[in-house]
Amino acid sequence: MGQARSPLGVADLQRVAARGWRAPEEDRLGEWLLRAAGGFTGRANSALVVGDPGLPLPDAVTAVARWYADRGLTPAAMLPGVQARSADAAFAAAGWQRGGAVLVLTAPLGAPAAPAVAVELSPTPDDAWLVTYADGGTLPPAAHQVLTGAEDVVFAAVRRGPVAAAVARGVLTDGWLGVSAVEVDPGHRRQGLGTALLDALRGWAAERGAHSVYLQVTEDNAPARALYRRAGLIEQHRYWYRRLPG
Missing domain, CATH: 3.40.630.30 (Gcn5-related N-acetyltransferase (GNAT))
Known part of the structure; x- marks a missing residue:
């Protein structure tokens, strides 16, 4: 398989992947990345939840919902790996429904x-x-x-x-x-x-x-x-x- 390289962690690999599948509109909520592309693909129309949103999690969930609603899109969040457990619980508490798993x-x-x-x-x-x-x-x-x-x-x-x-x-x-x-x-x-x-x-x-x-x-x-x-x-x-x- 060639020379081994140290793999990136979950958050850094997700940031690399986000740069490879960019939405026409992107915004930041702290370190979270908000993406909108008229509904084309989940990756380009969801908040990438890695890092610190700069707000208490319940407030960050509300802010994400408002950002997508303002654009006429279904509010969506992408939650990768174990680092997203706390945020996932906050979205779940606000009534957001979970979809199936995607493997990286x-x-x-x-x-x-x-x-x-x-x-x-x-x-x-x-x-x-x-x-x-x-x-x-x-x-x-x-x-x-x-x-x-x-x-x-x-x-x-x-x-x-x-x-x-x-x-x-x-x-x-x-x-x-x-x-x-x-x-x-x-x-x-x-x-x-x-x-x-x-x-x-x-x-x-x-x-x-x-x-x-x-x-x-x-x-x-x-x-x-x-x-x-x-x-x-x-x-x-x-x-x-x-x-x-x-």
Whole structure:
């Protein structure tokens, strides 16, 4: 797997990940990061609860609720790891409902293998990439801003004629490769395309001096977890969302 590096702690890795998936609107509540992107993805439309909000926790919960309500969004908070227990209790006491767990997986970048199939890399997503990522649907206007808003980002695709059979997004932040938006068209699954995307992104990041990789996967996504386990990624921590009903 290459030379081992000391991993970041939960809070610092979450801050790296937040820079790799930036919302068009961001604000601060003490050390908490408030993010809004018109409802596109939980990560870009939730308060990242790491550090000190600078207020008593019940007041901070109220302030988060007001910030999202002012923007017509469902108030949401992202609570990572054991460090968020006190804040989680405060959100729960205010009636915020908890969602399922999301696993954050990490690994040293290592020596990337050559992809088994051809993978195209582009600094911007084309229409075919976006269609596959959206599973044939339509993405909201803020999606393009979130997808392309990082400092060093790349879009990977396996082509089958004019169709993108599989896509993924990579972003490089402080030596960490963040992998997201991994989608394989249902008609092209179980062909190793997900592995090829990971290999291509690892190669891209290695050329830029990256040392580690991270990604997020929901606890109930067994096929993706199996793919990432084969790729050597292991769980560093978990996070979950709390949302205010109504």
